[in-house]
Amino acid sequence: MKLKYFTLLLAFGLLLSILVACSDETGGKEGTKGESAEEGGKVLNLTNPDAIPTMDPSQASDESSFIYLAATKEGLYRLDNNAKPVDGIATDHTVSEDGLTWTFTLREDAEWENGDPVTAHDFVYAWQRAVDPKTGSEYGPYMMNGVIKNATKVSEGKVPVEKLGVTAKDDYTFVVELENPTPYFESLTTFGTFLPLNQAFVEEQGDKFATSTDTLLANGPYTIENWESTSSSWELVKNEDYWDADTVQMDKLTFEVVKDPQTAVSLYTSGAVDRVDLTADLVDKYKSHDDYVVTPGTFVYFIKFNQKANKALANTNIRAAIGRAFDKQALVDEILNNGSIVANGLVPANFTPMPESGEDFREVNGDLVTYDKEAAHEYWQKGLKEIGKDKLELELLSVDDKATKTMVEYIANQLSTNLPGLTIKLKQVPKELRLDLSSKMEYELQISRWGPDFLDPFTYMNLYTTGSGNNLMGYSNPKYDELVNETATTLAQDNAARYQNFLKAEKLLFEDAVIAPIYQSSRAQLISPKIEGVHVNPFGSTYEYKWANVAE
Known part of the structure; x- marks a missing residue:
């Protein structure tokens, strides 16, 4: 409450x-x-x-x-x-x-x-x-x-x-x-x-x-x-x-x-508790506080496309258009306001270094999908022509907490503004129901996230192999499967070669416009x-x- x-x-x-x-x-x-x-x-x-x-x-x-x-x-x-x-x-x-x-x-x-x-x-x-x-x-x-x-x-x-x-x-x-x-x-x-x-x-x-x-x-x-x-x-x-x-x-x-962020902050300022998380609406008030700390995270948030949901989302150009049609920098600066950074790939920044050079994986593979209204419009028109439509309505599924509600409203507005003929219908539900609908593939677009379970790009890359328990989007590309599976089999003892496969696989993932990355999370706190x-x-x-x- x-x-x-x-x-x-x-x-x-x-x-x-x-x-x-x-x-x-x-x-x-x-x-x-x-x-x-x-x-x-x-x-x-x-x-x-x-x-x-x-x-x-x-x-x-x-x-x-x-x-x-x-x-x-x-x-x-x-x-x-x-x-x-x-x-x-x-x-x-x-x-x-x-x-x-x-x-x-x-x-x-x-x-x-x-x-x-x-x-x-x-x-x-x-x-x-x-x-x-x-x-x-x-x-x-x-x-x-x-x-x-x-x-x-x-x-x-x-x-x-x-x-x-x-x-x-x-x-x-x-x-x-x-x-x-x-x-x-x-x-x-x-x-x-x-x-x-x-x-x-x-x-x-x-x-x-x-x-x-x-x-x-x-x-x-x-x-x-x-x-x-x-x-x-x-x-x-x-x-x-x-x-x-x-x-x-x-x-x-x-x-x-x-549960209530303002309640937590009041407890902190009274000295009753020693650490609290800050939501976006509280950051401006407390970012000058001596105890304000931003801790970078490794969760990456993105839009999932259910390619089995309808003909439109099976189209690569439609998906590519959506991924480029919303201003992520404005989202992290104005909506989230907690130190989170724009995500333009799947593997997060400052997560894992390349085995030989020590360079950050994210820096080496660069930005794979960025906000670009002109490119988004071109992909959109091409995709609409391919599916034989001039307008489209899609449903965006998300959880119903306050922070997510504000974010999805922003994204929906950006998409409908920058992609003529697109209408976004929001479906906001409790987390348990969102997970259930996702597991049953009863969604079209979905706000999702992934955090690593171990220190290796494989924790992200194997999500989208054919038949993966987390690949609940109908995506399948034999070349992607081959690249990722080789890192766990024939290349398992050659870490330099494994990482080269990861770099290629991640690029292929975005050539196929499988997901639309949004941001990499950070945690704004008083500690x-x-x-x-x-x-x-x-x-x-x-x-x-x-x-x-x-x-x-």
Whole structure:
């Protein structure tokens, strides 16, 4: 609910709810397993835009879930402040000469919250569970199919989970067999889907697993306290049983769900919380504030074209016209107003360097589709002639939040103004329905986005191969498929050649006008200067809290 006028009473109520830690939504029965940090310890008070959808690594597919999974669990590796994998449960690994077998040596001093040792068997069970079709995981098959040996066959129910290429050679030696050499596999293991699970505990909890504090088991820097699946507040509390507990400086981090940006800002300026996101309408007011910070992101927003929706969108010239017919610079400067930058390609800027030169991938491949009214008009007239029409109505699907609503209204106005005869009908729905309509391909145009799951262009480029679970547009080009698939097969051990394929594939994507890039996101925030050591990751969990601290 939007609160246009923030009252003193509401501010006081929310302030109290944060300062007394978290509301007891479980009536003292669930979600209260651990003890809160002692008064006077190091504490940060933060907000979250929504409740945590799930704390089950096999089921997580959203930003919030991955943030709190990363804080409470430890995988083989985790990302440091330079987004480089550093020791987690694994202390070392070796890779066979053919690149297909990875052998991880695990530390023997890591424990689960209940005192059980963390072993190779926990990784075997978790990875098998993630691709088991009975689990119904979205990210398990997406992350492992074509990477882990037999993952595709397992996820399709063709072979039993025991055939997945993961084994425990002994308690502290974990062996992974790959389908093909995978240059980015080490960074992939930092992702939430690959976190271990204590099989005995998970099976004991049954359907209740990961629904509350009492049905979770941490092995990471923090435990999550006073949480259940409907909670509007919770805490991360230092896990004294964590193998590297001496490194963890924070005693507690509290989180309160605050949906209204103005409410969040009021809490920040009152000193009740230590970090908030700013929407476009708040940036001008606070960009001169000493605590104002813009953090570049790696999410790329774009318009998807459903080529199966109608004859017009099957036409390359119609799609090419739409992609060039709206002023993206004005959009990021005036509509978003949060430091986001124009996107003229798919792979984001400052994401991954070329293997040999170190140049940024985006700079090397350049701008592939830019705002150009004259070119847009030429493509448009050519496309209309090819489909035998002089006017066209298209529906643009998007989520219904305030920021997106303003953006799509701007884009619709630009398109109808710059492309004579085009009418854009807006369809704005809740996120869950937008995802459902997308998965069923029941849309024409759609505002979508993608953020990376690992540090490699493949995380973007494989979206549009024929048959990809994310290619919900009816696009298929054998040459594009060949270029992308070669990077995971015949060229897998030649990174320089892989990147040349990526450059060619991305250019082909825009020659085919498959999507219309809009912008690369940034996050405008107010962040207390006392916060130290909170890393913002370019992929996986947005925030890394292991090294968090507060200035003395």
